[in-house]
Amino acid sequence: MTLPREVDVAVIGGGIVGLCTALELARAGTEVLVLDDAARLGGTTANAGSLHVQMQSRFIRLYPDQVPGLEASLPLYVAAARRWAELEQELGTGFERKASGGLMVAETPESYEFLARKCEREKRLGLQVEMLGRAELARIAPYLGEAVIGAEFCAEEGKLNPLLANQAVRRALQALGGALLPETRIERLEADPRGGWTLHAGTGPLRAGRVVLAAGAGTGALLAPLGLVVPTVAEPLHMNVTEATAPLIGHLVQHAERMITLKQLSAGQCVIGGGWPARLHGPQQHPTVEASSLIGNLRLASHIVPRLARLRLIRAWAGVNTTVDGRCVLGAVPGHAGLFTAVPGDAGYTLGPLVGRLAAGAVLGRRDLDFDIAPFSPVRFAGAAALA
């Protein structure tokens, strides 16, 4: 495939965020090209399709400094889950989306209390959440093991099949004339003195009137040469998937203290993740699975849902999550005309379509965005850079 010489908007990153940004731009009649760096990617292309709404305790625990950012972003997650439902309707293609609700389980009175406090805060922020005791869990989630004493239930959570969703968005984009250029790595951005940008790829330069960086963890590296600090961090994570089984796990299941996400796909496979580390390996930094994560993740999963032990592990894989400071990095880059970022702060897949819409709105100069994206400004880290 070859580079076109010129395009109105170039979106760097072909994950769910980049695709949705491009889709919204194409819908507005904008000429758009999505570039992606490799045939084998981390990010969305390895995502397992959890739709997160309630605050993930693993972040509260791992990144306590990011909690204010997470709380501030909560309304975004509610809107993002709804945006997925709209998108599925708009595209007229099933994503196997199920808003069957999410359970964050507790094993001790202390962690039940922790969840109850979290539940109260989230309620005040407008989430549909409630605490469930053992008896209610036995009724709605009989698959949970005896170790679970209660859970926070969030009705808006759920799951979808990312393989179907990504394809549907890609097809809709292409049907509107949006172009895709996979396996093209942008090495460097250069502001054009005449306005616009030159994108330098191994296969040659490309001129773009405007550029959206939706490159996940790779975004920081593209901005650094411009003197901008956006501390995107690649977090390679482990996923396990079992053989197909009869309906077993009806919800998206997480744990109040330990790292786990559990859900079952429509075709019957149980997908188990939750943030166990993988490792980036080799010169191309391929995410690679580790024995300790594979085993530990499954041990915890079969502790929470004992019947999982009866199933076989059929595949494991690793994908790359992007963390920043708990908030999106979203909107125009001040001082760099025509440059925009579109990086979800966390749970990037859940936020993808919404962040894509907001980013496209910023590119198009829309004033009627559903959210004030000023707090997500890509230059909020400048102070940190000065300190460093």
Next chain:
Amino acid sequence: MPEPALTWHDADGAPRGIPFHPGQSVAAALTAAGVRDLRATRRGLDGEGRGLHCGMGVCQDCLVEVDGTPNLRACVTKALPGMQVRHQDFPGVARLPLGPVPVPDDAPLPAQEVVDLLILGGGAGGLSAAIAARRCGLDVLVVEERTALGGQYYKQPAPGLGAAALDAQQAEGAALAATAEASGARILRGAELWGAFDLDRIALFDGARTRLLAPRAMIVAAGSYERPHVVPGWTLPGVMTTGAGQTLWRSHRVLPGRRVLVAGNGPLNIQVACELAEAGAAVVAVAEAAAHPATRPRAALAMAAADPSLAIKGGRYVAALRRRGVPLLHGTVLTAIARAPDGALRATLRGPRGETTQEADAVLLGYGFLPSHETLRALGAECRFDADRGQFVPLRDAALMTTVPGLYAVGDCAGLGGAPAAREEGILAALAVARQLGRAVAPDVAAEESAARGRLARHRRFQAALWDLFAAPRAGLSLATPDTVVCRCEEVTRGEIEAALADGAPALGELKRRTRCGMGRCQGRYCAQLLAEHLAATQGRPLDNLALFAPRAPVKPIAIADIVALGTPERLP
């Protein structure tokens, strides 16, 4: 004494007693009783279920529910008296035990067990390596997936069957296995190496529990499996590999069918046809893709010069077929299989004189082999594509070490050279390991080295001439129609693959995500290389080290209970 029996519950639920001989596999017992359709699939694309195909635990198609546990491979599950074996609906888990499932305690992860040499595979190469390594005083652990040693070449009678060796080939294997067992090597049978994370972090299930190993060196002697022959109907029950048909007879003394058609490329098909005919099967024909040997006299002469006795053995098989009136059709390729109205399999053969059809109860397909290099690749061994033989092979140095220090590859998993060559390579790799570990190599063992090198050179000359003699074009996807299943596990058709490829010419990984091809239980063993070659031909993609799916644990599906029984890893996030 009455024979033991298991109970088979057919798709309609009707139970039926199936007698078997002690030692036989569930698949062998069911085949002997004429039961071929073992499970339903998710899409049911061919209008039929699936049955025994590879016969060696690779394809994961012969899944049945046994005593309430779903998805067990009938070909590697031993039949036991009173066993309740059920035809499976998709996804086949209706009878999960209702009682509490043991939850593992929080015991810490055991330290890796250190061993001098871990050998994967108890066939010709692995056993030979074990014997040589023991002679050098190494501490040796052999992991063999099946209960019988000897691998696919020596195919030993199933333990417990009490059957005598059929011929010199089985007797030679029995002698090799006995020597290996007497050598002091620890041999784990029925054990599955499921995770190769790093050379010092190898996870295996030994039949009772998962163990983590840290070998100082490892020899992979994992052999090969049949190259898929993707034609309409290749997933029908009763269509199996030539190796599966041979295992039924040689290991279980069961005929794959009363009427058998053998189609493929290479000498194994002729040998198996002879064996089955001798055992009483009506072999309707052997369709050999290569042209008649008379058209390649130079290769025939070279083969005879390299190893006269093996060449004579081959000639005897051909003569035996002729004596029994079994047609050997040269230059003939099987192009389709369909179900005839009377329930038989009707195969279409395309040969020099056009198309013909043959009917049989069992169709054996043997279109060459693919190396089992998944563990090597998972450990980071670099591979290259051998275009002549159509296979990915690990790069090896003169000591048979891969690009990963301490990791060696011998026999067919490193490129197809046959069992006699694998035996010599086993010796050479074992000696290299002994030197790598600084062990003294006794003079008599060292003397063996140059003899082994000489024999290996001769075997390689023989193999090269043999495959010149049997050279035939590989069909790839060319015989598949749009409706033909390419990925057996996920039931992805050629049409679906072509549609995905027409939409932006995606690379293999993206093709997998779009169609699910290669996401199933066999881990892409059958479809990955076909697709990689297809992408090379149609998109010009390189057949390089990254051309196949990324190799990851588990190497084969493994019960989560068996994984977690290990304990808790040291790092608990």
